[in-house]
Amino acid sequence: MDLSILGKNIAAVLEQFFTEVETTMGQLSPEKFEQLRVNFLGKKSPISGLMTELKNLSKDEKPQAGKMINDARQTVEGKLNELKTQAISWEIEAKLSGEALDISLPVEGFDNKGSAHPVTLMRRILVQSFRHLGFTVYDGPELDFEFFNFTALNLPPYHPARDMQDTFHIADHKDLMMRPQTSTVQIHAMLREKPPLRIIAPGRVFRCDSDPTHTPMFHQIEALVVDENISFADLKGTIDVLLKSIFNKDLATRFRPSYFPFTEPSAEVDLMCTVCMGKGTDCRVCKGTGWLEVGGCGMVHPNVFEAVNYDAEKYTGFAFGFGIDRLAMLKYRLSDLRTLFEGNHKFLSQFPISAS
Amino acid sequence: MRISLNWLNDYIDLSGYTPENISFHLTDLGLEVEEFTKEEPLPQSIVVGQILEAKPHPQADSLRLCQVDIGQENPLEIVCGASNARAGIKVAVATVGTKMPSGLEIKSAKIRGVDSSGMLCSEEELGLSDASEGIWELEHDKVVGAPVQSILPPPDAYLNLNVTANRGDCLSYFGVARELAARLGKSLKTPTLSYKPSGSINTNDILSLKITESSGCSRFYALYVNNVSPEPSPTWLKKRILSTGMRPINSIVDVTNYVMMETGQPIHAYDACMIKNKVLGVRRAEKDERLKVLDGTTINLENDDILIVDGVEPIGLAGIMGGEHSEVKDETQAIVIEAAAFDAIQIRRTARRLGMNTEASQRFERRINQEQTLFAAQRVADLLYIIGKQKGGGGDKEMPQISSNLVSYAPKSLAFAPILFRLSRLEKIYGAARIGLTECQQIFSALGFAISDAAKENEFMVTPPAWRHDIEKEIDLIEEIIRHHGYEHVPYSLPTMAITPTPEDPFIAFTDEIRKTTSYLGFSETISFPFHKEKTFKAMRIGEGHAFYPTVALLNPLSEDEKFLQTSLLPSLITAICRGQHHGQKGARLFEVGRCYFAASARKTLIAETNAYLDSLKINGRYIYHHEGHADPSERPIEKLMWAGIIDQPYQEKGWRNGEIKADFYTLKSILASVCKFLDIGALKLEAVRGEDFPFLNPKSAATLMSGGTALGYLGELHPELAFNFDFKQKDLPLVFEINVEQIFKAKFNESPSVLTSIPRFPGVTRDFALMVDSEVTHEKIDELIAHFPKKTNLSHWSLFDLYTGSGLPQGKKSMGYRFVFQHLERTLKDSEVDSECEKLLNHLNQSHGIQLRQ
Structure with a gap:
């Protein structure tokens, strides 16, 4: 073995390498590339084989021979590095060259996504808005005694104001009825907590009434604030801020004198029509008045405070109640109250899960 | 209550105010105007005419051929079917081209061969009455050719007021006018009595009172009027009665209704001949008594109902409806006018029980002004007198004779106690100091409250008038002030208070x-x-007595079969x-x-069970909010969410x-x-x-x-x-x-919150086994066996990945494929270790339930 033979051998290996590179070029894939690398740089490759032959050379020739083999190796490595970059880019290209997906294809079960009931959505909006103002949520029974439904709310027996709610009475239970208003919760809360108090009570209420605009069950949200210096001005301000935040619009509010036995003074709350923005003309939603009735409110009647042993001279407070269903109908532009309670999946599944 | 603005104008001068204006003020005062309608004026082409000649129609006996002067050169020839069409009378003529209130257009037409150029109108056709016989005969002084509208009051506007339950006083023109007068700074015009009492008759001769019921009746007046004739009311009266939503009956009944609308005092008129034994009385009913009332129904009375009786029997259900027997009829010649005050609660009880919600009962339930009851009785007589005069009777013969005295029962005068009013309290409630003492005094005076000084400055005593039963406390006085001052002037503010004081559930x-x-x-x-039907539970296969069978029912369901509350x-x-x-x-x-909803009923075991349920739910000793107020589960059903x-x-x-x-x-x-x-x-x-x-x-x-x-x-x-x-x-x-x-x-x-375990860093070794298991052995059972495998060392978790039942398996067996994962926290496991643990595991399964590897 001498250097010239080694030179020839190297030349042959390189020639073989380049021939294989040539034939592979057209179909270079990461697998082919890896094969090439193993074939020419692996443990059993010809170049590695040449290295084992170094021992057959004389001491003087060894450095020269080593350099020759190393050069050859570097040539191969250099070429392979070049190929590697190409192989990757070719592969990426191959992956991108196929046909694009039909992104319009339907996904199964799209109609079967869940939804929240519009009343639940509106309740969440209300609760969230009230929480920002420091209210906490309270609750009470749906079947309740006369004391909570009427007497403690300053509605003595045979008072004509009892006609304001057609109440469902419970058979075989004296004095028990389905609450016709969430105001009952005021009494439960005040009997349990000491002032100051700032609560809301959303819930179901029941009245024996059924026509296109009344259902025997509907939802109200009751708010109650009691402290030493709560005024009618605070009541107006709180309601105004709330309604603006619920509809996220600068809607005016109007307060009209009214009568509720448990508040004095009492007022009906009108909200500027959310559809025509108060213009009124030809608006179907507000029937041309520019205003929508959203609830009742007032200053807690001293008789109510006395019924729960609060000092009526020391404390003042306000309370108000809105119809959640009505607000939900406004928010979602629904025209028929009864659709809310028919359990029609097609109707219900249109609503989102989270309120915004 | 439906209000006619023309009528309202009798009590307060509203000139210069549009219906919209008045409507705004009423709503702003809490008398919400729910709806208002404006009357259309009659077309100018309906004019006053005079029939010059009325001949029978040559072709039809029932028709008349009239020559009608409407102030033009030639009289009109008009065919008319009314039997009262006769020469000399003045009539309303709709000329050709007129569009009638009903929408009908008058055209010239041939009627049975004769040309007719116009129509002689009835009151009904002009929208002045709901029913009328024949054509309308106008008063004789009307000028021929003048538009009929010019002799009528100006077109009216009607407001539908939603009067709240506390304001019985506003179920009357007086009440509404008083509120408006206070708001507009106007004076109230109250009618005065103008009749001349007759010296020759005396109510005392006709009847005596026998009131045995002092708790149910606090005022009772009876006034005798003779020489009356229950004819149809004059047009103006009919129109006003119609405007309230009631039907005109005859002048006597219409006048009592008119005065009720005017004053708020319900009034009844009896045919004087029908009051037996010259006695009119008030007593409580006895059980099983019956009375046939005006609408023709016979009602069964209960012990506490208040009755009007004569010397023999009941003649009226007090405060609700009169009896049929003593009602004013066509042949009535003398009447007794009754105005009284009855107990609000009892009237409500009776009316509710009988489902009779009348104009009278509504007013009594809301309490009436007893100080005005006497006036109302006299006002009825006065109006009968005025109508008699309007009829042009003139001669005393045709005028009603009104007794100079009444029989009366008024044991106690009603006096409301004065209430302290503090400006400081008003300001506290209002939220600002915006209203002065003078304004307060003005408002109170205008509303009829009496004011007197109190001991301190900026305070005074206020006595409500007799018609304001709703004013009981200082807060009610404050409401009057804020309401009349105007809710819109109250500023907007937000409460300042401690943050989140209330605990949330x-x-x-x-x-x-x-x-x-x-x-x-x-x-x-x-x-x-x-709400559910009983048959729904049957369809659910839930029988009576089952835990899911309903135990709570409504007393007054919307429909009888949907009376059960859901379980x-x-x-x-x-x-x-x-x-x-x-x-x-x-x-x-x-x-x-x-x-x-579940009722525990009176069964002790159920009550104990319910109590235990409720107690089990307590958190920190408190019930969940909606179980609040629980005393005894036998009284209050529980509500499970x-x-x-x-x-x-x-x-x-x-x-x-x-x-x-x-x-x-x-x-x-x-x-x-x-x-x-x-x-x-x-x-x-x-x-x-x-x-x-x-x-x-x-x-x-x-x-x-x-x-x-x-x-x-x-x-x-x-x-x-x-x-x-x-x-x-x-x-x-x-x-x-x-x-x-x-x-x-x-x-x-x-449950304690889920405990997190540390995650091994070394890869696990997985072994899959198909186990042959008896069919009835559940996954849960096998799961338990593996979990309790005594020689478990490295087995960390396992799962079912395959389940096979069917051919190829021995009878009564199934194949379950489980994957077992073995792991060590600190090192990689050797195959031999895993193999040995697997063998022990399979042995364990085999010994316990004969579970074998599937071959």
Whole structure:
């Protein structure tokens, strides 16, 4: 073995390498590339084989021979590095060259996504808005005694104001009825907590009434604030801020004198029509008045405070109640109250899960 | 109450105010105007005419051929069918081209061969009355040719007032006018009496009073009027009666109604001849007494009803409706006018019981002005007198004779106590110091309140007038001031108070989390009425006495068969799905969260059970809010908050990627597992159901959800019989679940939060085995066996990856494929270690249940 033979051998290996590179070029894939690398740089490759032959050379020739083999190796490595970059880019290209997906294809079960009931959505909006103002949520029974439904709310027996709610009475239970208003919760809360108090009570209420605009069950949200210096001005301000935040619009509010036995003074709350923005003309939603009735409110009647042993001279407070269903109908532009309670999946599944 | 502005103008000068204006002020004073309508003026082409000649129609006996002078050169020839069409009378003529209030257009026409150019109008045709006989005969002084509208009051406007329950005084023109007068700074015009009493008759000669009922009757006046004739009322009166929504009857009845509208005092007129034994009295009814009232019905009286009686029998139901026997009839010649004050509560009781809501009862229930009762009786007589004069009778013969005295019962004068009014308190309630003492005094005076000085500055005593039964406390006085000052002037502010003083019940937030989670899992939330029919429970296979059989019923349901309150949300969900299927809907997924109602009745065991239930739910010694106020469960049914869902088939319809997927028990199980994961509720177990506990479930594919020893609810497929009992359109039955939210909330509280374990860094070794198992051995059993494998060293977890039942297996066997993963926290395991542990595990399984490796 001498250097010239080694030179020839190297030349042959390189020639073989380049021939294989040539034939592979057209179909270079990461697998082919890896094969090439193993074939020419692996443990059993010809170049590695040449290295084992170094021992057959004389001491003087060894450095020269080593350099020759190393050069050859570097040539191969250099070429392979070049190929590697190409192989990757070719592969990426191959992956991108196929046909694009039909992104319009339907996904199964799209109609079967869940939804929240519009009343639940509106309740969440209300609760969230009230929480920002420091209210906490309270609750009470749906079947309740006369004391909570009427007497403690300053509605003595045979008072004509009892006609304001057609109440469902419970058979075989004296004095028990389905609450016709969430105001009952005021009494439960005040009997349990000491002032100051700032609560809301959303819930179901029941009245024996059924026509296109009344259902025997509907939802109200009751708010109650009691402290030493709560005024009618605070009541107006709180309601105004709330309604603006619920509809996220600068809607005016109007307060009209009214009568509720448990508040004095009492007022009906009108909200500027959310559809025509108060213009009124030809608006179907507000029937041309520019205003929508959203609830009742007032200053807690001293008789109510006395019924729960609060000092009526020391404390003042306000309370108000809105119809959640009505607000939900406004928010979602629904025209028929009864659709809310028919359990029609097609109707219900249109609503989102989270309120915004 | 429906108000005519023309009529209102009698009591307050409204010139210069538009109906819109008045409407605004009334609404702003709390007398909400719900609706207002304006009357259209009569067309100018309807004019006053005089019939010059009336001949019979040559072709028809019932028709008349009239020559009518309407102030033009030639009289008009008009064919008229009215029998009162005669020469000399003045009439309203609609000339050709007139559009009548009914929309009819008058054209010249040939009627039975004769030209007719116009129409002679009746009151009804002009919209002045609801019914009239013949054509309208105008007073003789009307000028021929003048438009009829010019001799009528200006077109009226009508306001529908929503009078709140506290303001009985505003169920009258006086009351409404008084409010307006105070707001507009006008004076109130009250009518004065103008009749000349007759010296020759005396009520005392006709009757005496016998009031044995002092608690039910606080005022009673009777006034005798002779020489009356119950003819139809004059047009102006009929029109006003019509404007209130009542029907004109005759001048006497109409006048009593007129005065009721004017003053708020209900009044009744009796035919004097029908009052037997010259006695008029008030007493309580006796049980089983009966009375036939004006509308023709016979009512059964109860002990406490207040009656008007004569010397023999009841003649009227006090404050509600008069008796038929003594009513004013066509032949009546003398009447007794009764004006009285009756007990509000008793009138309400009786009226409610009998379902009789009359104009009179409405006013008595809201309490009337007793100081005005006498005046009202006299006012009726006065109006009869005025009408007599208007009729042009002139001669005393045709005028009603009015007794100079009344018989009266007025034992006590009514005096409201003065109430202290403090300016400082007004300012506290109002929220600012904006209203001065003088303004307050002005408002009170205008509303008829009496003011006197109090001991301190900026305070005074206020006495409400007799008609203001609603003023009881200082706060009521404050309301009067703020209301009349105007709610719109109250500023907007926000309360300043300590932050979040009230503790919140975590249960409320938890309930909403359940709703959200169920929605995320593909269910649409529904809300349904809790009322059910008995037959629905039958269809659910729930028999009487069963825990799901309803125990709470309504006394006054909307319809008799929907009187039961729900014990489960399932019937509503099933009904909704059935209805949807009929609309062609498939694969609906619905859920509801709502309360179910259970009465413990008087059974001791049930009461104890209910108490235990409630106590078990206490957190920090307090009930969940909606169980608030619980005294004794036998008195108050408990309300359990339930959460139920239903999955209609198919779970997923056939699509382009997948075939149709049916929902089964495991679909449901997986959903509930997700919910528990969402809500961080661990350690829930399923137990097989006992068929009788849930008769509406298929016991072969249903389970009870357990936490510790407590059942939280159920899940499973509906019982096959329900396919026949309900109106399902699809063959495959839906899957359902229902869980008690209170219990699952408690379970979350009781279970310690999931404990996290450290995660090994070294790869595990996996071994799969197909085990041949007896058919009845459950996965749970095998799971338990593996968990209790005594020589377990490196086995970390295992799962079922295959289940096979069918051919190729010995009878009564199934094949279950389990994957076992072995892991060591600090090193990689050697194959030999794993092999040896596997062998011991398989031995253990074989010894316990004869489980073998499948060959």
